Amino acid sequence: MRYLSLWLPSLASDRIVRRWRGDEGAPLRLIATIAKIKNAQRLVAVDAAAAACGLKPGMMLADARAMAPDLRCFPADAAAEAASLCDITDWCRRFTPLAALDAPDGVMLDVSGAAHLFGGEKKLLAEIEGSLAAQGFAARAALAPTVEAAWALARFGRERRLPALLSECGETDLARRLGPLPLAALRLEEHMLAGLAQAGLRRIDDLLLRPRAPLAARFGSSLFDRLDGLLGRAKKPISPRFEAPAYLVERRFAETLIRREDAEATILALAKEMLQLLTRHGEGARSLDLSLFRVDGAVNHIEIGLSRPSRDPQMIARLFRAKIEALCAKSEDDPLDAGFGFDVVRLSALSVERLDQAQTHWLGQDLGQEQERGDLADLVDRLGARLGLRRVTRLAFADTHSPEFAVTVVPAAHAPLPVSASETGRGQVRSRNVGVNPLAPHPNPLPVNGESETCLPHRPLRLLPRPEPIETIASVPDGPPLRFRWRRVLHEIAAIEGPERIAPEWWKNEPTLTRDYFRAEDREGQRFWLFREGLYETEIMAPRWFMHGLFA
Secondary structure: OOEEEEEOOOHHHHHHHHHHHHHHOOOOOOEEEEEEEOOEEEEEEEOHHHHHOOOOOOOEHHHHHHHOOOOEEEEOOHHHHHHHHHHHHHHHOOOOOOEEEEOOOEEEEEOOOOHHHHOOHHHHHHHHHHHHHHHOOOOEEEEEOOHHHHHHHHHHOOOOEOOOOOHHHHHHHHHHHHOOOEHHHHOOOHHHHHHHHHOOOOEHHHHHOOOHHHHHHHHOOHHHHHHHHHHOOOOOOOOOOOOOOOEEEEEEEEEEEOOHHHHHHHHHHHHHHHHHHHHHHOEEEEEEEEEEEEOOOOEEEEEEEEEEEEOOHHHHHHHHHHHHHHHHHHOOOOOOOOOOOEEEEEEEEEEEEEOOOOOOOOOOOOHHHHHHHHHHHHHHHHHHHHHOHHHOEEEEEOOOOOHHHOEEEEEOOOOOOOOEEEEEOOOEEEEOOOOOOOOOOOOOOOOOOOOOOOOOOOOOOEEEEEEEEEEEEEOOOOOOEEEEEEOOEEEEEEEEEEEEEEOOOHHHOOOOOOEEEEEEEEOOOOEEEEEEEOOEOOOEOOOEEEEEEEOO
């Protein structure tokens, strides 16, 4: 493994200098950021010129001004500095997709197997430092086989690169090279460093020569955990800011891209390269990310999602074009604003799924149905690119006994959830899955008119948002009503059918009652869907009646 640690010793002041250049065009020097600490104004960060004057973080402002009267102070802004560090980490993804924050002033990169793409490790270090210097950030980078060793070298080491760790011999070599470093290279807390200094321990060599048990008992096990991580005895992974994509293709340009037409042509070319990768592995992309790296350090990300796995380059390019147009319509910021130009354009497949070649009927009988599915999926994708994929929804069955909650709204492009259809027979719910593809037609659709071969009962075309109470008159308490009053109108029942009993969902431990549904028709020919809530003398002594839907 090869880890690259990037240290930004004057991130706070560099951020201020960059902004100041943008405002007035005159560079700043001898600056510091201040904050109120322990009831006094103290320095939080200083630039190189201030450090050369003997100023350092933690010093009181009055003392600092006495040493450097020309010192210019700015309020410390931890949130802005963290945002700048995130932007730098994002920019570092041009070298490797595995880039992690190393707050408060560093970035950690996993460059295993990537250094040769930039001419070797030495050139990679030089390119990173040079590019950041051109952007106005002072940086120091180091490469090592462990995370802790790279961090230590970037901040305290004279060497910039250590060889790969090879078995025990490699560990011994690491200990020899890192031994002269101060104990602060182990990322120890101040109080622990002070305690070790009182014990006469100041370098890593001093720690290696002492027995572990007494020191661990006094300073804690974290002391040797850091040492083991430094020497590669314990592996410490990094947490990349963004997940590594499944597939990645990119183009690097010696002359930057400025025109939008060139950028769109590059997107299409990258989509064709992605097609080859996905075809080779028999997969299709469900979400893709387009990263546009500008030479001034800014990075634009544009992400699209697809309702089904696809590797069609034309469709991918078309969706990115629609997404860009939608972003331009929403705000004045053009996502393809090249500024001084894009030098790297990257297309990443964030999530992929299995996609085999479709087997069509040899007589072409299924071509029409497949075409309809494809058109619907393309429509969902186009709408999703403009509106957001989660805003394009469809109706789906919900696994519940309650008719008013039996249908829900789900994103049209999402993977299907286990959904259920309606009842079997009288009052029993049967679950059935729609299938893998949410856009595929249901294998056993519900009847629209009339009883089907599944003997599913009728459901009204219009269901009220909430059941509305009605007044009824019945011959017996547990019998069907003879007439009812709903919304101040009396309805005489001419025909009635039922009941269809729907049991409550007992596993939810909710105080609900059994419902007996009736399909009723009055003398004017209007058809209603009524239900009686509660079983007479079993659950309740005075069941109530409700109107739940209209058939026409």
